[in-house]
Amino acid sequence: MNIDQVLFCVMGFVALASALLVAISNNLVRSLFMFFVTLFALAGLYVFALADFVAVTQVVIYVGGVLVLMLFAFMLSNKEVLNNLQQSNSKFISVGKLPAILVAVLFAIVLVNAILKAEPDALQWVKASAQSNNVIKPTDNTINNIGINLMTRYLLPFEIISVLLMMTLIGAAHLARREEHKL
Amino acid sequence: MITLSNFLLIGAGLFCIGIYIILSKRNAIQVLIGIELIINSAILNLVAFGKYDKVNNAGQAFALFGIVLAAAAVAVALAIILNVYRQYKTIDPTKVEKLKG
Amino acid sequence: MELTLQHKDTLALLAIIAVASPLFAGIVNALFLPKQSKLSAWVSTITILVSFVLSGWIFSQQWNQLSTHIQTIWFTIGYLNIPIGILLNNLSVLMLLLVSAIALPVHIYSMAYMKGDERYTRYFAYLSFFCFAMLGLVIIDNLLLLYAFWELVGFASYLLIGFWFTRERAVQANKKAFIMNRIGDVGLLIGILLVYSQFHSFDIEKLFGGSRGIAPNTILLTITGICFLCGAIAKSAQFPLHTWLPDAMQGPTSVSALIHAATMVAAGIFLLGRVYPLFNTEVLTIIAITGCFTAFMAATIALTQNDLKRILAYSTISQLGFMVMGMGVGAYSSSLFHLATHAFFKCLLFLSAGVIIHQMSHLKHKHHLNIDPQSILYMGGLRKLMPVTFITCCVAALALIGFPLTSGYLSKDGILIQSFDWAHGKGWAYSIIPIGAMLTSLLTTFYIARLIFKVFLGQSRLKHIDASIEPEAHEGDWRLSLPMVLLALCSLFPLFSFNPFEFNNVWLVKGFTTTSLIDTIHHSPFSFHLWVPVIINGVGLLVIYLAYAVYAKQSVHWFKQKGLLFNISFNQWYIDNFYNGVIVKLVLIIGKALYWFDQHILDGFVNTLGKVGIALSKISAWFDRYIIDGLLHLITDIVKQAGNFIRGFQTGKVQNYLFTMLFIILVVYVLKTFI
Amino acid sequence: MNILTLLIFSPILFGLIILMLPAGYRNIFRYLTLFATLLQLGISIWLYLNFKTGAAYAGVANEGQYQFVEKLHWIGLNLGGMGRMQIDYFVGVDGISIILLLMSSVVMVIAALSSWEINKNHKGYFALFLLLDVAITGVFCSLDFFLFYIFYELMLLPLYFLIGIWGGVRREYAAIKFFLYTLFGSVFMLLVMVGLYFSVKDPATGNHTFNMVQMMNPANYDSGSIFGILSHRLLFGIPARTVGFIVLFIAFAIKVPVVPFHTWLPDAHVEAPTPVSIILAGVLLKVGGYGIIRICLGIFPEVALNGAFWIGLLGVVSILYGALNALAQRDLKRLIAFSSVSHMGFVLLGIASNTAEGMSGAMMQMVSHGFLSSMLFYLVGVIYIRVHDRDIYSFRGLGTMLPKYTVFIMIAFFASLGLPGFSAFIAEAFSLIGAFNSKTIPVWMAVCGSVGILLSATYFLWTLQRMFFGDTRLKGGDAWKLALTDLGKREILALVPLALLTLALGIMPSLVFDKINDSVLALIQFIQVK
């Protein structure tokens, strides 16, 4: 059991645990911070999957973007939201939540079953790429390859995304824009 | 040795937790968090498999797009939720139920 | 002598004219003439006169000749040509003549009788229409059209019975009449169709012409025969479908005279005669029984009636019973003969009844009495007031009784004798029929005598109500009395035979014995010809006397006797009392009982049939509303509820949606992969 | 311009004119509609007169023998892979349709005449009326199943509105019930139609075809196609052809209507305005009968032959059931509606008998019922217009008040209870003759049918006695006495032709039989061969 396995386990544990905490805590702020932790843990896991660029993007966009956005939103939706959230059911398991648990557990079973059945490591193409050393080594740097791919193979989505983001910008701005009726 | 199934199982776990959050939380923003968790689990899968796809980098590229799109979606969602808050003075999805039947 | 073909054509043509002319009159009256025009009466009368003359001539030409049969194609269905045509043989020409001969005086009579009615024209329209239908019925040559005219006749009688349609009872009566006839019609229709499905033809000549002898006793034929019998029963008011006839007396008396005494009711007999070869022995026996029973029952009922027309109606039924029985026992010719004779004298009786009722109601209105002008209880002593009526009436009555020198004697005895012949050597059970017939004729004698005495002899019972009344009545004008006289003459023997005692050499009977081949009279060793008439008339006289004793001098006590009784030997009035006390009572009780039976059981039966129909209809209506329609609503409700159920998931809570969605997905997936 | 096409579509022209005109001119609308229907009548009389008879013009299963045919390519849909869907505009008449065509155009004239009473929203009314006219005429003419189906469905919507807008109190319920009920049948008919389309190939072109006449020829069916006669395909364990027949039969049985599919009829009739009830009873029910003869028997003869017993049974049940129900009604219009059920039962009986007599009787019954029911509903309408009441119990002794009216009602009643001399007698008699001679249905059915005649007599006479005889007593009292005026000129004008027609048909049935005879014979042969 070498070090990176240990680290991986820790990361995985942290990710799951924090996610669970997000699920448990009724306090929005706390759950947000737990989510923050989850995201970092996930970034770490990405690194383990040798996708450091993705990890960085994760940190930048999510932590820097999404989370802050959420905080903003939380701030904007003011206090008494918090209150009625507080006194709402505090226990982790309650009748109201049983359906949710049921579905979640069912999914867990189904997914685990499916994953184990699939034997991801024994997949043919995985093996094949392992042989044709199409596998990313920890040593080699993938970033410029990604860059090239984005500009060639994934050019279309890339461009589309730009339009999409622009549209999102317009739309979100429109929605968020506060104006008093002048009718 | 870290196997793919480890990644996938962690992803599955996140997925389920995300589902749970979505269904159980009484706060739209938390529901969004749940959604983000699911997306992240998916991204984790992609990345994990992407490791075996050096040439195309399909997995990682997809992961990047996924992150970006998620962000965009979140932005829109939050904007809408804010509007809801303005109208209903709550962001509890179960209390916003004028439209039904 | 042989008729040339061209001659046949003219005959046929004339026959058609004879039939069509009343129709013409009817149309003219119905469409073109004002409500009350004297003209209408004349139009009808003249047309019927025309057809009378023509049919007389046709009769003279056709009688005892080979039958004339002219037909043409009416229309074609599939490969089958439906012909339309006329068939003139003895039977039809006889009926032709008879009907027109009866109709003519009735028309004349009606002119006076219906005077002042506000639907005078309409009346004559109906009357002519009836004549048309009746005449058509007798000459038509195929069963389909026979049925058609059969129904038309019924329709006409429906119209005429309900002529005074504002009277509730009249309306009830005509509805009843039509529906009961309809029952028979359906039977007849089925019969016709059965015949068609067996022999594939409607043509009477083809079916029954030529010698076929007695039909075989196959089940199907028996059923067919019974169906036809059913039709006849309804039309000529035989048990159990006879109850419409007494009610039908709601119509104008002239109508009763024409339709419900002479012609239409005879159509049943005519039908039996027309399709006689169809019947096999079984059916014939049934016919005989039906006829006999009807005759007896009706006669007994007639004993106790007080309504003048009702008595006559029941007597008609009974006489028709005679004829049917005659048909049954194979006295084909005699029963047709009786049909003819009966037509005359019964018509006459009705006409005179009409006159009497006319007078009575006249009195009633004059003195503002609260009496039923038809009830014989208020009559009496009219002999002096209206002698003509009295005499004609007596003639008719005697004919009905079957008194020698009248036509009735001949025909009735014919039937009786042949019935005895028929029963002879068939075992005792069969001989019930002739004996029953015998009794019936005695009863007939009794009730008709009762009627005569009550109406004409003694003195007016109006005095009992109000002594001050001096009942005066008089014959109507000549248009009333002339027909009666004519008919009275026709009711005597010379018209039919010059030998008043032997029915066998009546030309009419001869005509049928020659033409029709089904007079199955095996002459028995000892002649009924001798003693049947003797008994009849001997006992008949007694009965008449008895009736006289009972009804003509009811108010007589033993110490101050006058009149006839005084002259008769002294102690015979014990016998009187004896008669009076026992026999008469007995008979009367029977009569009453039977009348009750008739009213409550039979009629009640018919009514209950109606009620059952109504109840059925109610049930089916309920079924329709609640079961069938209910089913429909049930389905729609199910659909709606399903919709509601589905709608139930639309709670408006997005997380519920998500839950349901995810859950269903899971279920689908699990089902899909693991099952 | 083909004469039939003209006949079918001429009303549309007038309809458009009416739509163009401003809403005020109610009289112009009336007269335009009347003129349109009269024009149609003229054309169809011309057709009737020029209709050639003889075995060479029998029609039925022989395309060459139809007359006044017009056949145009109409729709060619590209279905991608497997060629085009070719639909023709194909109209023509044979003996069976010509008579109904004439009858329906007469009835439409009467309906137009009776539309004078319509008192609101004339423009819409007459437009819909004419549209309905088009649809009805089209149904009787079209020989292409697709075309037939379109006209068939096209009848529904105008009727829905005519009942729903101008109807009585419970008009909404009645309209919806009618609409859904009839549609239910026809939707599944659509499936069968498509199935037939893909089972049948036109030998000439080799394409699939909607041509009904082609569908009647077993040789045209693809081997192995679902409705192919030789390929004994099963649907749910039942032979496919039987299923197809049943579906089509139900669709038409709803129109006829056959018990137990009749419940829409009383409601629809009662709520509909007079002209619409006239059209409903006079024409629409015949569409059902026509469909059964032309399509069910034509396309699935062997099934019809085997199922004759059941068809006959339904017929008998309808006869008795309808009559009994009629006996129980107190609403005059309802009574007549149920009497229609009873009378249409004879049509079914005649059809089931599979004999020339029965079939001709059925046709005759359709025609005569067309006239009689129109007459009856018209008469009911007359009273209803006067006092807005149809309850039998609220009238008494109308005979003295309305002599003319009474005459007509007596004619109508006695004619429809099968009095000889009127068409119904011939019709019922021959349906029964057919039933008696039939080898396909037992005799007891025929007997029951004859009992139906008796029942019809009872309820009609009962009504007659209850409403018209006796001395006058009215629920509405003197107000009604004033309101109840006797028939006017226009009304008599409308009624006389009907009365004369029934009389004429009763005395000269050849008017009908001559025309239909060849077709009927051909049809019978066609069925027997199978």
Add this chain to the structure above:
Amino acid sequence: MDSLGYFMPELILSVLFILVFVTDLIFGKTSGRICRSISIGGLLVVIYKVLWQLVLLSNSKGGAAYLFGEMLQLRRTEVFFKLIIDVLAIIILLYVPWDKALRAHFKGLADLYSIIIASVLGLHIMVMAVNLLSIYVSIEMVSIASYLMVAYRSDTPVTTEAGMKYVLFGAVSSAIMLYGISLLYGFSGSLDINDATFIHNLSIANPVSVSLAIVLVMVGIGFKLSFVPMHFWVPDVYQGAATPITAYLSTLPKIAAFGLFINFLTPFISYGTWSAFDFRLFLSVIGIITMIVGNLAAIWQTNIKRLLAYSSIGHTGFALMALATFSQQGVSAILFYLLVYAVANVGALMLTSYFVNKIGAHDLDSYKGVGLRYPLPSVCFVIILISLAGLPISAGFNAKVMVFSSVYQIYDINHNIWLLALMITGAATTVISLFYYIKIPLYLFLKRNEHHAEDQLLTHQYLLISICLISLFVLIAGIFPQFFNIPIN
């Protein structure tokens, strides 16, 4: 690179987007009208270009072109899909300001136009996408655009509520889809669904896992197609959103999603030994359930838009029937059906907003007796409803016949009981659908109403004219469908 040649319409769209956006920035809130005209003009150009693509394809090999490294696929089918989409987009662009509620929106409509244009771009990509990445991106793009449109009017509760429900529901389903895609990628190692290795790898992978992945992907597609059980958002959102937006939602994404679905299914169908997941069974069951659910639930609705929403669910089910044939004529039937449905549905919604504008009638009750006061639009309404219900003579009927016949043909070849079940359900639900379609004429014409809501004196002749045109189209396509019948290959 020659991809651009085939990519002209989309390029123009993106340029158009920028253009509209810039004009919006320059002229500010008042620029709605200009933006509208610009975008309509632009779309016309796009249509021209799309038509031009037909020519290009006809002389390209195999009638198919693959762009941007197998990201997109262009065949006649896609072109026709795009064509329908663009035409409808124009109609909707025209329609937007005619709706009173939207016109009154105080933040102006300029942004909306740019969003619509962007979404159209997304729809184009969606129709053509044959790569999991492009599929996901395009779906997201359309979804986000739709979220924005639904929530566009941020000043009324129901709108924002609809927006929130839509966005949450959408985000969840797209997230799940993403997970499914990730699994698909994982099992196949490729994103290109036309790639041989993709399907091959899937077929050798464990069916249980693969079918899970596919089911999860279906969630995303199903959300766009809104078939059961992904239909829950439909009624609420359709009702809540502004009517033109509803028109957009009920037509464009749906059509595009069908295009996408077809492309997505093709490799699986065409691959010989595919047994992991029985698409025909899946589609049949879904189709049947969808038809039943949509039509049954609609019976109870009183709000017109909600009613139409449910009916549109039913229509999806019906179209799925044709999809389940996996055949050319199935596709062409779908095309025709969708075209007819979309046009009719837009027409119906136009009428809804017409009556809202005129007399503020949102519910059936307020339609009482309206028909006699506004005969023309009411008659149009009836015609359009006939088409939706699929009665003759209307385009809807022909569409139904085409669908039935396409299904029937396949059924005749392989006697698959499910296809029969589909047809029967289709017929039955048609009757059921009349339960509620007939309600509208019922209220318009049959019901009497004493106290009329007095009508606003706004003039809506444009709206009315376009309604009439639509109903005219419906009728003409009903009598001569061949004019609008789309010949594939």
